[in-house]
Amino acid sequence: MLSGGRAELAIGAVWYEREHRGLGVPFPPAPERLGRLEEAIQICLQMWSDDDGSFPGEHYQLAETLCSPRPLSQPRPRLIVCGGERKTLRIAARYADESNVIASSPEEVAHKREVLRRHCEQAGRDPAEVVTSILYTGDALADGSSHRFVDEMRAYARVGVQTVIVIPFAADPVAFVEQLGTTGIPRLRDL
Secondary structure (H helix, E strand, O other), rough: OOOOOOOEEEOOOOOHHHHHHHHHOOOHHHHHHOHHHHHHHHHHHHHOOOOOEEEEEEOOOOOOOOOOOOOOOOOOOOOEEEOOOOOOOHHHHOOOOOOEEEEHHHHHHHHHHHHHHHHHHOOOOOOOOOOEEEEEOOOOOOOOOOHHHHHHHHHHOOOEEEEEEEOOOOOOOOHHHHHHHHHHHHHOOOO
């Protein structure tokens, strides 16, 4: 409601064990985390539908799947599934509008897009329905400008990346965002 219907849900199977331990939150083995991820997605999809009935999952058992207030975006909020290759891409192929892949190079993204394409076909979905995005954690302004960053993004765009999520790890994150926003982002539109 606060975003006027622009909110999206990005969800993954968690990976940062230290954070879990530090907060006293259980960190189950990967197969359980992936099972919980898939059930959480199924719950969200049911909550966003007209079915507010029960959810009898292996990990979660809900008497009702109420969602109040209802999402403004229709037919539901966009769903972004984040994570690795082996299991998460299969989950993304079944449910996601966007697959946020973990990759260190355009070649790795191209490989993961091919894996996602195969999973989409197995799930009976058109692979074009699932946008590919990456999480960029590099130093976009290492050269003092955004030229290197734009060149890197050009290579990712060639292999089908449509969205880049940038984390400003700079000492001054506000200055980083301002500089990237004024010198880099306008040049990305042309890619």
